Amino acid sequence: MEIVGQLQKQYVDFITSLFREAYLDDQYVQLQKLQDDSNPEFVVEVVSIFFEDSEKLLNDLASSLQQQVVDFKKVDGYVHQFKGSSSSVGAQRVKNACVDFKNFCEEKNLDGCLRFLNLVKQEFYLVKNKLETLLRLEQQILQAGGMVPPLE
């Protein structure tokens, strides 16, 4: 079917660019491998949990940095969590931004922390957008009766 072919090509091109631009790394491939007929929604489920958890963390980060006296250990704790969860879903750019963010926490550098909160937020919303597009493409392929091309 013509439409399936087109959608599949779109999918491959898109996901290839996501890896090339480091939005996603190999861990995302590992997530895909854990999805099968008995767990056909696994990736969507993990990614949804990640989105929800991240919004919470971003809020916690913002409020902790707004305190009169900033508790940098607390901030570092949130960044550590975010670093972990982004790493677990393969959101490489978010993870890398968290690594740098942690350095500013250790230095108790409020300016740096605020800057990096913005950067992490940006990177998160970027990858969220990309992943939503990706998952939507997958749905379209499946609905058109096709198979999602395996990664690698």
Added chain:
Amino acid sequence: MGGVILETKFHVLAVDDSIVDRKLIERLLKTSSYQVTVVDSGVKALEFLGLLDDENGSIDSTAQNHHQVQVNLIITDYSMPGITGYDLLRKIKESTSLKNIPVVIMSSEDVPSRINSCLETGAEEFFLKPVQQSDVNKLRPHLLRGMA
């Protein structure tokens, strides 16, 4: 009598305060056909294992497992608020009833001194996060050993 073999799955208790990582480890363990219980803290793990005295919250290291739950392996994150994975490891190894249960530690940080102290305290394996299928495959020998 006909030979009826009841296949009991190995039961793994997974402990992690990260909601994303809990989802991941649960799936990884289930692909290996293990029965999985996931908890979000060291305290809940101790509770589940029957090591926590409910009345005053103190740790009873000789407590019998009132719940009669059979756990064949415990896999826990290292960095958790409250009781860390390392604390949990120690308490399990100090318990007469639970010390023979294999314990595996997971951590997002590659700190050699941390890895060594966990292994020295009796952890069977130390996995760097994100945990892979190849890591989970390493659990089987430890589980089979417990079948003596």
